[in-house]
Amino acid sequence: MTSRFVEALVGADRPVVMEVKRRTSDGSELLGDRTVAQVVAAFEAEGAPCLSVVTGRWFGGSEALLAEVAALTTLPILRKDFVTSGAGLARSRDLGASAVLLTSALLAHSTLGRLVDRALALGLTPFVEVVTEEEALRVPRAGECVVAVNNKDIRARERGAAELERSGNLLAAVRRGGTPCPVSASGIEDPSDAAKLLQRGYAGLLVGTGLLRRVTLRDWCQEFDRHRAAADPPPRQPGTGQAST
Template identity: 55%
Template sequence: MTSRFIAALLSAERPLVMEVKRRDAHGIDLMSGRTPADIVAGYEAAGAPCISVVTGRWFGGTPDLLRDVARLTELPLLQKDFITRRDQIETAKTLGASAVLLTAALLPATSMRTLVTAALRTGLTPFVEITGEAELENVPHADECVIAVNNKDIKARERDAGDINRSLTLLPAVTAAGTPCPVSASAIDTPQTAARLLSAGYKGLLIATALLRAADLHDWPTTSSAARHAPAA
């Protein structure tokens, strides 16, 4: 059975996981005087299928932010934080998450297997973030997971510019792993870049900073507009 988070993303006209994040990787404020309610309302108006909520302290997040957003919307929510223990998965569910981030680059293989299984048993979608093909070998139940390619370097706290070519190169391997929902995440800075990734075959994109700074969220592509707006390869 397809999870609510995955189903929402696969059926969306604009398949963007739109993110609520207080600060970027360099500590710069992204809220610009807005409240979470302001941001969520804007995302809903733009047709967001899912919302990511960054609770990690690197980016000024707290668990309360997830709870607050869950009270504002019925959309499926992804908790973005460094999940390393099973009790954190239980907490995510209590706070209102539908999915949890699991970062392959930071988790031993045994921990990845344990946490994916625990998330599924709890009713949460594992949102598994990878940066290389070898990391796919440690992902069990890939057919029940979102597998997302992070275009930035998590070990550098995502302070690098990122490389979209990582997503383009890894897409065949991610698809072959069995996920129904390959996602490209981070460093997606323009609607044109988003269109290129959707046109290449990604079923969803996770975007934070660019959306939080966007003048009009409706400028970002839909599935029907991606091919004609994607730049030539």
């Protein structure tokens, strides 16, 4: 099955899923005086390949927010919430989602398998979130899923500092699981950290608070681009096997 969400992300110049989120987990407002339409337009202007919309109430989200974003853009959209049933998957699709978050830590393995099957049958990309090596290796039908390492602790409502080293530690297991699209998600605020995660081998990133807290989104994106360019090896000259100087 071809996933529009995955194709858009892995084919992007900036493979960053940019997230629409009203509040942080501790209740701090993120949109300020910006409208949802202004945030979506800014993300599109900076080349976002996909959007994420947080509908969970911890973060001030709602289904209405997902529907609003879906009416504003043609980009693939991830619904971020605790979806635990087939009805929730169908509702996500009807509201305009292209992908849906499934949190491995909150679901029995058999339930996760049923939800992955159902999501795929509905034309949704399962965006399966993991935090341990065991979870990473046991994602059902991983070859048809995005598998995302959450750098924060969902059991603590994602409060506290991010553990970006978790993404580094779990990448090999995520890749062994078979996903075509490993993603590092949550807690990525510094553009240099974002660039390093891609250099290590992640196909994409999910960034929300780090973007929304910036006065100018373009500044974050341009700094990200500079760090990526600095990390890339120089091009090799044809037939020499040597880097150009």
